[in-house]
Amino acid sequence: xxxxxxxxxxxxxxxxxxxxxxxxxxxxxxxxxxxxxxxxxxxxxxxxxxxxxxxxxxxxxxxxxxxxxxxxxxxxxxxxxxxxxxxxxxxxxxxxxxxxxxxxxxxxxxxxxxxxxxxxxxxxxxxxxxxxxxxxxxxxxxxxxxxxxxxxxxxxxxxxxxxxxxxxxxxxxxxxxxxxxxxxxxxxxxxxxxxxxxxxxxxxxxxxxxxxxxxxxxxxxxxxxxxxxxxxxxxxxxxxxxxxxxxxxxxxxxxxxxxxxxxxxxxxxxxxxxxxxxxxxxxxxxxxxxxxxxxxxxxxxxxxxxxxxxxxxxxxxxxxxxxxxxxxxxxxxxxxxxxxxxxxxxxxxxxxxxxxxxxxxxxxxxxxxxxxxxxxxxxxxxxxxxxxxxxxxxxxxxxxxxxxxxxxxxxxxxxxxxxxxxxxxxxxxxxxxxxxxxxxxxxxxxxxxxxxxxxxxxxxxxxx
Amino acid sequence: xxxxxxxxxxxxxxxxxxxxxxxxxxxxxxxxxxxxxxxxxxxxxxxxxxxxxxxxxxxxxxxxxxxxxxxxxxxxxxxxxxxxxxxxxxxxxxxxxxxxxxxxxxxxxxxxxxxxxxxxxxxxxxxxxxxxxxxxxxxxxxxxxxxxxxxxxxxxxxxxxxxxxxxxxxxxxxxxxxxxxxxxxxxxxxxxxxxxxxxxxxxxxxxxxxxxxxxxxxxxxxxxxxxxxxxxxxxxxxxxxxxxxxxxxxxxxxxxxxxxxxxxxxxxxxxxxxxxxxxxxxxxxxxxxxxxxxxxxxxxxxxxxxxxxxxxxxxxxxxxxxxxxxxxxxxxxxxxxxxxxxxxxxxxxxxxxxxxxxxxxxxxxxxxxxxxxxxxxxxxxxxxxxxxxxxxxxxxxxxxxxxxxxxxxxxxxxxxxxxxxxxxxxxxxxxxxxxxxxxxxxxxxxxxxxxxxxxxxxxxxxxx
Numbered sequence: 039x040x041x042x043x044x045x046x047x048x049x050x051x052x053x054x055x056x057x058x059x060x061x062x063x064x065x066x067x068x069x070x071x072x073x074x075x076x077x078x079x080x081x082x083x084x085x086x087x088x089x090x091x092x093x094x095x096x097x098x099x100x101x102x103x104x105x106x107x108x109x110x111x112x113x114x115x116x117x118x119x120x121x122x123x124x125x126x127x128x129x130x131x132x133x134x135x136x137x138x139x140x141x142x143x144x145x146x147x148x149x150x151x152x153x154x155x156x157x158x159x160x161x162x163x164x165x166x167x168x169x170x171x172x173x174x175x176x177x178x179x180x181x182x183x184x185x186x187x188x189x190x191x192x193x194x195x196x197x198x199x200x201x202x203x204x205x206x207x208x209x210x211x212x213x214x215x216x217x218x219x220x221x222x223x224x225x226x227x228x229x230x231x232x233x234x235x236x237x238x239x240x241x242x243x244x245x246x247x248x249x250x251x252x253x254x255x256x257x258x259x260x261x262x263x264x265x266x267x268x269x270x271x272x273x274x275x276x277x278x279x280x281x282x283x284x285x286x287x288x289x290x291x292x293x294x295x296x297x298x299x300x301x302x303x304x305x306x307x308x309x310x311x312x313x314x315x316x317x318x319x320x321x322x323x324x325x326x327x328x329x330x331x332x333x334x335x336x337x338x339x340x341x342x343x344x345x346x347x348x349x350x351x352x353x354x355x356x357x358x359x360x361x362x363x364x365x366x367x368x369x370x371x372x373x374x375x376x377x378x379x380x381x382x383x384x385x386x387x388x389x390x391x392x393x394x395x396x397x398x399x400x401x402x403x404x405x406x407x408x409x410x411x412x413x414x415x416x417x418x419x420x421x422x423x424x425x426x427x428x429x430x431x432x433x434x435x436x437x438x439x440x441x442x443x444x445x446x447x448x449x450x451x452x453x454x455x456x457x458x459x460x461x462x463x464x465x466x467x468x469x470x471x472x473x474x475x476x477x478x479x480x481x482x483x484x485x486x487x488x489x490x491x492x493x494x495x496x497x498x499x500x501x502x
Numbered sequence: 503x504x505x506x507x508x509x510x511x512x513x514x515x516x517x518x519x520x521x522x523x524x525x526x527x528x529x530x531x532x533x534x535x536x537x538x539x540x541x542x543x544x545x546x547x548x549x550x551x552x553x554x555x556x557x558x559x560x561x562x563x564x565x566x567x568x569x570x571x572x573x574x575x576x577x578x579x580x581x582x583x584x585x586x587x588x589x590x591x592x593x594x595x596x597x598x599x600x601x602x603x604x605x606x607x608x609x610x611x612x613x614x615x616x617x618x619x620x621x622x623x624x625x626x627x628x629x630x631x632x633x634x635x636x637x638x639x640x641x642x643x644x645x646x647x648x649x650x651x652x653x654x655x656x657x658x659x660x661x662x663x664x665x666x667x668x669x670x671x672x673x674x675x676x677x678x679x680x681x682x683x684x685x686x687x688x689x690x691x692x693x694x695x696x697x698x699x700x701x702x703x704x705x706x707x708x709x710x711x712x713x714x715x716x717x718x719x720x721x722x723x724x725x726x727x728x729x730x731x732x733x734x735x736x737x738x739x740x741x742x743x744x745x746x747x748x749x750x751x752x753x754x755x756x757x758x759x760x761x762x763x764x765x766x767x768x769x770x771x772x773x774x775x776x777x778x779x780x781x782x783x784x785x786x787x788x789x790x791x792x793x794x795x796x797x798x799x800x801x802x803x804x805x806x807x808x809x810x811x812x813x814x815x816x817x818x819x820x821x822x823x824x825x826x827x828x829x830x831x832x833x834x835x836x837x838x839x840x841x842x843x844x845x846x847x848x849x850x851x852x853x854x855x856x857x858x859x860x861x862x863x864x865x866x867x868x869x870x871x872x873x874x875x876x877x878x879x880x881x882x883x884x885x886x887x888x889x890x891x892x893x894x895x896x897x898x899x900x901x902x903x904x905x906x907x908x909x910x911x912x913x914x915x916x917x918x919x920x921x922x923x924x925x926x927x928x929x930x931x932x933x934x935x936x937x938x939x940x941x942x943x944x945x946x947x948x949x950x951x952x953x954x955x956x957x958x959x960x961x962x963x964x965x966x
Contacts, residue, residue: 140739140848141877163743185688196686198695199663212935220844221876222660222916224649224699225924225931226958227940231662231695235688252745275604279627281716281785321745324788380684384604412685413605452686460689467689471676475947476691482946483939494690 040079040123044100048082048124051092056083056130067125070110070117071172072459078105078119083127087205087213087244090126094211094242094489097124103491106238108148108180111172113376114457116184116237120492128179131244134158142250143202143219148179148243152186155248165253167194170453179243185235187453189286192411193319194251196453198234203247206233209240209484219247232479237455238490240483254319257285259353260329260346262336263310267291269340270312271387274410276335277316278383282328287411288315288360291390293397294367294405301366304359309342314410315360317353363407370403371420375432379443380452383413392442393417399438400431414452440466456494464496504543504587508564512546512588515556520547520594531589534574534581535636536923542569542583547591551669551677551708554590558675558706558953561588567955570702572612572644575636577840578921580648580701584956592643595708598622606714607666607683612643612707616650619712629717631658634917643707649699651917653750656875657783658715660917662698667711670697673704673948683711696943701919702954704947718783721749723817724793724810726800727774731755733804734776735851738874740799741780742847746792751875752779752824755854757861758831758869765830768823773806778874779824781817827871834867835884839896843907844916847877856906857881863902864895878916904930920958928960 049057058064058081069075079102084090097104103123110117119125132149139162146155152173156166169188170176176186182204186197203217216229233241264270267289274287290298292311299306306313314336318328329346336344347353367374381389390406397404408416419435421428440450440463450460450467464473477495481487513521522528522545533539543566548554561568567587574581583589596613603626610619616637620630633652634640640650646668650661667681680693697705728734731753738751754762756775763770770777778800782792793810800808811817831838845853854870857879861868872880883899885892904914904927914924914931928937941959945951 138846138848139743141846142742143846185692187686191686198692208935208939212939214933214936214939216936218913219846219911220878220913220916221847222651222655222844222873222878223913224915224917224919225913225928226920226936227700227704227943228649228662228695228698229936229939231692234692236691240691252743252747255745278606279603279716281719283716323791327787380686382602382605382607382683383685384602409686414684414686447683449682449684449687449689451688452684453688455688456690464689469678471672472678472680472690472693475672475676475678475693478946479691479943482942 040102044096044102045080047096048080048093051089052082052084067107067127068119070112070115072113072115074115074118074458076118076120077122078125079122081125081127083130085130087207090207090242090244091211091213093124093126094207094209097488098210098486101486101488103488105490106242108177109175111176112180112184112457113454114459116455116457116493118458120458126242128177135245137162137164138219139164141219144248144250146178146246146248148177148246150178152176152178152181159250160253163253164250166200166248166250168197168200178246182234182243182246183236183238184455185453187409187414189288189409192287192409193283193285198231200249201230201234201246202249204230204233204243205245206241206243209489217247235455237457237493239480239493240489256322256325257317257319258325258329258347259317259356260332260344261356261359262314262316262344263307263342264312264314265309265340265342267312267390268387270314270410271384273314273336273339275384276339277332280331280335282318282332284316284411285319286315286317287409289313289407289410290359290363291406293403294363294407297366297370297405298359298362301369302362304362306359307342313359315356367405367418367420371422373421373423375419375436377417377436377439378414378452378454379417379439379448379450380412380414381443381446381448383411385446385448386410386413386415389415389442389446389448393439396435396438400435402431402435404435412452413448437463458493461494461496464494504566508560508566509544511560512544512557515553516546516548531571531591532583534576534579536577536579538579538582538922540582540584541586542589543586545589545591547594549594551671554671554706554708555675555677557588557590558671558673561952562674562950565950565952567952569954570706572641573639575640576644576648576921577918578923580919580921580957582922584922590706592641599709601626601628602683603628605683608712608714610642610710610712612641612710614642616640616642616645623714624717627717628714630664630712630714632661632664642710646698646707646710647700647702648919649917651873651878653752653873656751656873657747657749662695664713665694665698665710666713668694668697668707669709670705670707673953681711685713699919701921701957703944703957720786720789721781721783722789722793722811723781723820724796724808725820725823726778726780726808727771727806728776728778729773729804729806731776731854732851734778734874735848737778737800737803739848740803741796744795744799746782746796748780748875749783750779750781751873753777753871753874754823754827755870757867758827758871761830761834761869762823762826765833766826768826770823771806777823779820831869831882831884835886837885837887839883839900841881841900841903842878842916842918843881843903843912843914844876844878845907845910845912847875849910849912850874850877850879853879853906853910853912857903860899860902864899866895866899868899876916877912901927922956925958925960928958
């Protein structure tokens, strides 16, 4: 419980209306998509960087942990208040401050919802590519903190590739600017990129400077069904070596397709053991040629069927196969562990085989789909936690999935981050001296370890 | 002078042949392209990360400064041994270790010459885009340390956009790995990007993991002459808004063109007050359409003449205008101060006008050219240092150029870095608390300040 004098100070800083302590309110800020729940002592919704600076100074003086929070859609617990203290909700910092159409740069606040931002820039012919699945709800601050990805990243890169400047409040309460609106800049260390993906442990963002692109004129979708995952993986490499970088190169493995067949009436032939959903974008006049070229490249690789959308409605129908996955999986088992490993593109089939062996060993359904273009696989371990022993089996399976990933030169997370969910496994991937190096940076910048403690680094987790 | 016992230890680590102390040898490692000279006490050429680790442990124990060095082509003194001590030459780490054609990833050592690396990957149909002017001599380690740019960056981005992993030796002698061969990865802080552009102050690179692209099939060059710099700048914005991102968008201002006219017999009409050299690349069949589209877009903006190359020879002829600059400038004055400011693309004409006013005020020729596509201007202040007072005038002019840059939202360096040349001006661009934040990171990772001291931060410069 917080000392009443601290509550009073928080009320003085942000106003009584923006400081919540009722249990019903606290519960709303106690979890994210991981469903791990930790109650904060208080939730504050500051108005601006100045208030955040004063809150951080107070928190430092009193050694109170502070947990910055966007929309709470994270998959690894990045925003959950594992040590109580203050949840710092950033929803009031929700303005798009400037869209510079001449220089293709926007300045926004962290609480802007990703899709709102995308739609706003698209209205003036511009384009912000990163498209995490949560984009209708998640905020740009959270996207930057976790370095969000999405299907379009194979062509366009991840969130950090678009963030060229920040205004941040440091753990000790300084308000500083990093980077700026220029396309190049090498004066001093690249703090912007250090903070992208640091999961809210190094700074609280208060402004984000984003690089934009001209919006592509058109896009075209095709769905290719393969008789094996190897054919699909070879197709991915062959397309890219054919000098075509599609906007998306999504794949569904055999077990995912089985779920879709069982749960929907979508037409997915039994012979299809892997599917690639491919989208290309650019000048309208070039797209037909691109899909024709892709068809020709993939044809020798065990293609069962190729469908090319000629209209937006047909395109939507092809996307249905991909969009039906979540609902289809729920019919297999009520609970799932969703990992987002990433391996070198060519190792996807090896990884799928490893996962199939793990699924067989533990007798758990594991279904895989994701972003084949960059080797980023969403591994869904389907269990019923109400069944005794299921959870333990799943946890063992996860460790083996990580082991397999690392054996293939991969990483435990392509886009979700470490948070609290992968922190216990951090030293499977990173050598101790790398973890020490990162902790040295954290400790230097947050000497009292009050900003989002308990995330990324396993030994930092403190009991509430 | 180094203690003889330390020399002996260095010889034990790297072998007598790789430890140089003759004055004639030391002189070779005492300067870079800035021509500022500082003699080291010793030059060591280690064979590998293990030797570097032992050298750093020794240097830490004895508090000896260490200056990592690639080819010494930097423009800001990044590699010069301002505090004596050890120059650590990385030329023996010069192997291309792996080119993974399936996953478009290469692993190389830092001493590989940039052009050699480019040619090697191009032989197998791959492409490493960053192209600093020094690429025939400069090494990949130096390119990463400074985050080198080049003409192709407007389309393809800068060095750091291609570096996805590193093996480094830390200032305290640990050998650690950052990032890896996957296209995505968000496990822990992005140390790779922190080290890119940190000018050799945070780590010594021993391996570099590079992301590659498929090599574009063809390219096409055009030269457009404008009656004003405003027309040229509007053309840059209009081309990009027209959904074409050329590979290069180089510009030459009126004073540069005057130098070229005076020094060469190239055909540059008097009416041309600004020139854009534009190159597009991609599928051969699309390039004619692209240059036609660009011609149509720029035509209303005061075009004096457009030349489009139909053959490689014609393309080479167009590039001659750009390539003749250095030799042409030398005829104006023997000495030059070469700054590489960067402003938001649309502010290039404002910046050129500011620079023209500064040139008039100090009565010094200042000629400008560079990468218009990303607002990165090479400002060449032409003086004769033998004339009393010229150098002082140039230094005052530089300060005013920086002031003007910052007023327009720009940065003092787009691609050359800070080094020793811009360190005295660092606090013009960065707030004190940003500099403190960076120094906190430096101090935490290099507690004895032995790795490349005197660079970036003004107060760190120590007398020899």
